[in-house]
Amino acid sequence: MILIDGKKIAAEIKLEIAEEVKQLLQNGGKQPHLVAILVGHDGGSETYVASKIKDCEEVGFKSSLFRYEDNVDEAILIEKVKELNNDPDVDGFIVQLPLPKHISEQKVIDTIDPRKDVDGFHPVNVGRMVLGMPSFISATPDGIVELLKRYKIETSGKNCVVIGRSNIVGRPMSILMSQKSINSTVTLAHSRTKDLKKVCADADILIAALGAPGFVTGDMVKEGAVVIDVGTTRVPSTETKSGYRLKGDVNFEEVDSKCSFITPVPGGVGLMTRISLLKNTLLAAKKTIYS
Amino acid sequence: MILIDGKKIAAEIKLEIAEEVKQLLQNGGKQPHLVAILVGHDGGSETYVASKIKDCEEVGFKSSLFRYEDNVDEAILIEKVKELNNDPDVDGFIVQLPLPKHISEQKVIDTIDPRKDVDGFHPVNVGRMVLGMPSFISATPDGIVELLKRYKIETSGKNCVVIGRSNIVGRPMSILMSQKSINSTVTLAHSRTKDLKKVCADADILIAALGAPGFVTGDMVKEGAVVIDVGTTRVPSTETKSGYRLKGDVNFEEVDSKCSFITPVPGGVGLMTRISLLKNTLLAAKKTIYS
Numbered sequence: 001m002i003l004i005d006g007k008k009i010a011a012e013i014k015l016e017i018a019e020e021v022k023q024l025l026q027n028g029g030k031q032p033h034l035v036a037i038l039v040g041h042d043g044g045s046e047t048y049v050a051s052k053i054k055d056c057e058e059v060g061f062k063s064s065l066f067r068y069e070d071n072v073d074e075a076i077l078i079e080k081v082k083e084l085n086n087d088p089d090v091d092g093f094i095v096q097l098p099l100p101k102h103i104s105e106q107k108v109i110d111t112i113d114p115r116k117d118v119d120g121f122h123p124v125n126v127g128r129m130v131l132g133m134p135s136f137i138s139a140t141p142d143g144i145v146e147l148l149k150r151y152k153i154e155t156s157g158k159n160c161v162v163i164g165r166s167n168i169v170g171r172p173m174s175i176l177m178s179q180k181s182i183n184s185t186v187t188l189a190h191s192r193t194k195d196l197k198k199v200c201a202d203a204d205i206l207i208a209a210l211g212a213p214g215f216v217t218g219d220m221v222k223e224g225a226v227v228i229d230v231g232t233t234r235v236p237s238t239e240t241k242s243g244y245r246l247k248g249d250v251n252f253e254e255v256d257s258k259c260s261f262i263t264p265v266p267g268g269v270g271l272m273t274r275i276s277l278l279k280n281t282l283l284a285a286k287k288t289i290y291s
Numbered sequence: 292m293i294l295i296d297g298k299k300i301a302a303e304i305k306l307e308i309a310e311e312v313k314q315l316l317q318n319g320g321k322q323p324h325l326v327a328i329l330v331g332h333d334g335g336s337e338t339y340v341a342s343k344i345k346d347c348e349e350v351g352f353k354s355s356l357f358r359y360e361d362n363v364d365e366a367i368l369i370e371k372v373k374e375l376n377n378d379p380d381v382d383g384f385i386v387q388l389p390l391p392k393h394i395s396e397q398k399v400i401d402t403i404d405p406r407k408d409v410d411g412f413h414p415v416n417v418g419r420m421v422l423g424m425p426s427f428i429s430a431t432p433d434g435i436v437e438l439l440k441r442y443k444i445e446t447s448g449k450n451c452v453v454i455g456r457s458n459i460v461g462r463p464m465s466i467l468m469s470q471k472s473i474n475s476t477v478t479l480a481h482s483r484t485k486d487l488k489k490v491c492a493d494a495d496i497l498i499a500a501l502g503a504p505g506f507v508t509g510d511m512v513k514e515g516a517v518v519i520d521v522g523t524t525r526v527p528s529t530e531t532k533s534g535y536r537l538k539g540d541v542n543f544e545e546v547d548s549k550c551s552f553i554t555p556v557p558g559g560v561g562l563m564t565r566i567s568l569l570k571n572t573l574l575a576a577k578k579t580i581y582s
Contacts, residue, residue, distance in 0.1 A: 106424070123418030130417050130466070131458050133397070157485045165469060167422050175421070175466070178456060178479050185490065187478040188469050194448045199476065 143272025434563025
């Protein structure tokens with residue numbers, strides 16, 4: 001069994017991006033600039049945004065943060081999005097989700113210029129991804145594809161089962177895995193799937209993205225399978241300072257001995273999602289996707 | 292075995308649309324208006340466009356046709372698309388594909404206002420479909436969903452296998468079938484799929500959209516399966532005036548006795564695609580998708 005080391009790969013890619021930024025600046029290019037919009041003071045969102053800004057510093061990007069209180073008007077947020085759309089110094093920006101209930105997340109996302117939508121949430125980027133056109137791909141699916149590539153895991157003709165059909169992970173993951181560049185035969189399983197154990201046990205590559213800690217048990221995994229665990233549920237723990245620890249969708253102890261490759265939680269997919277945001281920002285700065 | 296009668300269902304829906312148009316006009320509404328752009332004189336394209344215009348007349352839509360020669364400049368076509376985007380009398384329009392090689396189909400499609408993209412080919416409509424938002428859904432997948440609904444075929448929790456991953460049929464079909472409104476467990480099979488016979492033989496609902504006449508044989512179909520045949524390949528025939536006949540992807544004689552439901556070719560899916568264009572045009576006129 002090979003443990004897929006997301007931390008190591010993430011560190012490698014960060015160095016590659018930093019090197020590319022250095023060369024970009026040496027050639028007289030503009031410093032890539034990522035902007036984050038943060039509404040309210042949700043603990044998770046604060047942590048995520050802080051990490052993203054730290055990542056930017058590490059690779060040599062410029063970063064900016066605009067903060068709004070929980071009670072901000074939707075119109076003010078939309079206005080800010082439009083301003084960032086039109087600001088030539090801003091290459092890409094993200095609006096950290098979730099937003100307060102009185103604000104339509106979809107309306108905010110729809111307002112983002114697809115060329116600066118480095119989260120890859122805008123319908124144009126989703127549609128282009130489906131159609132096999134260049135697009136910003138959302139962070140988690142993109143990070144998983146990167147891990148598979150870096151570990152040279154054969155995907156062509158393999159049976160891939162994705163559990164969970166969320167718009168930001170399972171659904172795009174299932175689409176990407178069956179594109180010609182990856183060529184897996186993909187089954188998208190979900191809450192209504194019958195005989196899920198059997199479906200999963202047929203998978204050469206099993207991607208669990210349903211957010212149910214320990215859901216994938218030993219009997220659901222084929223001998224020699226590749227298992228990718230996207231789950232990061234916070235469960236209470238007396239062993240950590242924070243009072244919780246992250247638990248994946250896979251019952252690691254039952255599954256790991258059967259796998260050819262497996263991602264741990266933490267230290268697997270999670271760190272790669274931050275890398276994908278950096279990759280997309282660099283692509284935006286270089287105008288690679290939309291020329 | 293129940294033969295799914297696309298001709299009958301198509302006729303029913305046409306009457307329903309005609310009735311709705313009548314009421315729309317009685318309430319002082321505007322007559323729905325579909326515009327088609329046809330480049331060159333390809334026999335197939337001529338036939339398709341003529342049918343679409345005839346359909347419009349039958350349901351009480353206004354229709355217009357703009358024709359260009361094969362050597363038309365891309366810029367002129369793009370200009371026409373922009374003009375139609377801005378014409379308040381035009382509810383929806385289509386550019387009949389394929390276009391001559393010197394014109395970028397994607398560029399033309401990308402220029403269409405998504406609110407008038409009644410073919411559902413624009414990345415925004417594809418992306419919105421994926422995200423479960425209201426969207427114009429492309430004709431063939433939409434027509435198949437309609438057939439399944441009209442025949443009250445149970446889809447929730449069923450294993451659905453789609454063969455073929457084209458951007459206009461297989462891929463969107465696979466996505467639609469796994470949306471919450473349909474809830475099938477979908478496997479998207481394609482040229483790189485291993486053990487395709489076994490994959491297909493597990494399907495409760497088998498949708499063949501690969502364009503290979505007679506590809507699906509009896510051993511690939513489970514007893515009691517629903518089989519949807521999207522293939523419409525022209526094969527030479529001495530028995531028809533035209534010199535050809537349409538052949539589906541399914542070996543009908545081998546398969547039909549095993550099925551609970553099956554679509555014939557012709558008379559199955561094909562006629563429904565024309566209906567979907569009418570449905571989308573009506574939705575565009577009523578501004579149901581983009582309000």
